[in-house]
């Protein structure tokens with residue numbers, strides 16, 4: 001313990017919100033063992049990259065960064081270089097081969113033990129690899145409660161039992177395990193006591209959460225009852241788990257925001273079957289219909305992959321027509337990228353890269369145009385807006401967020417960061433809304 005006291009650390013996070021959450025846990029355990037944040041990279045004695053494996057590009061970026069940090073280690077202050085997260089879990093040996101300056105590799109379950117690894121390294125042992133699995137989920141007390149201001153991520157489950165043909169998550173994060181509802185609620189209460197007013201519940205398929213008789217709907221109601229919390233978000237969802245019970249809870253819990261992220265991945269039933277998604281285009285559209293029946297003004301966003309092996313032009317057009325039919329508020333779109341060890345990586349009929357690029361450009365154009373139209377339809381409406389930042393460049397210096405997860409800019413701050421105000425939307429530009437405060441405050 002004494003050896004670590006006063007050491008400085010720098011943490012870099014790649015990838016999804018779950019990784020951002022895990023980085024907070026890492027930060028929390030390091031601080032509790034006496035380490036402190038470095039003022040800058042050059043001042044750090046311990047540098048940890050918390051990595052992502054979802055796309056090849058993400059892994060290459062980490063290798064590039066490790067090359068830069070290796071020269072920093074040769075020249076200066078840096079004592080320990082570590083790699084954690086999904087890429088570390090999947091390719092620990094390759095990380096050490098390609099980046100010999102790395103002192104330790106921890107996976108997606110062993111990162112809470114980093115202080116113990118640091119002590120072993122300082123005692124002369126290196127490199128150390130610990131990507132073992134089957135550990136209990138990190139305790140709520142292990143996270144850092146004080147580093148993210150008024151918003152916080154709360155991981156309610158880990159891993160995934162679905163088997164989408166393109167995805168590495170079941171390999172890197174293991175089977176689905178839900179936390180105890182009492183533990184989740186206790187963590188949210190502790191966050192509220194520390195000043196947090198917005199929580200985002202996280203899981204690879206957050207809406208399939210289940211612990212005994214408590215499903216996701218019951219958990220949402222329990223978190224909704226926590227005093228001090230004003231907004232509840234959750235991500236990411238699987239369409240098959242978006243049940244009527246969950247939609248009822250989202251619609252009826254006042255703090256739960258009316259925004260659903262529902263990854264479609266494709267609009268073609270044949271491609272969905274090849275992807276192993278477990279639903280058809282028709283079933284997906286029924287979930288959208290139900291969502292809008294429960295919440296007519298719900299904001300809908302999605303993930304879409306273009307160029308999955310074998311995807312024909314006609315099947316791609318099914319995706320375009322799905323986008324037209326749903327009229328999403330926004331979409332994250334990707335070119336298919338084969339990941340070693342996944343069933344899709346060995347599928348024949350890969351779509352040529354120029355075709356994928358062209359499809360992605362056409363898709364993005366439609367997604368942007370439709371989001372624009374959806375947003376223009378909000379001009380004149382009143383929205384509850386939480387103030388997030390007061391120093392955005394230019395005359396629209398105040399950034400807020402609607403319950404439907406849209407960025408809204410204001411000229412003047414109606415209140416401090418974290419306060420919620422009623423705002424009338426005056427115009428839109430692309431994905432951004434602009435507005436003026438309406439006198440009465442709302443919660």
Ligand code: SF4
Nearest residue numbers: 160162164167169204
């Ligand atoms: S639902 Fe599919 S895409 Fe999502 S994490 Fe699980 S396997 Fe991956």
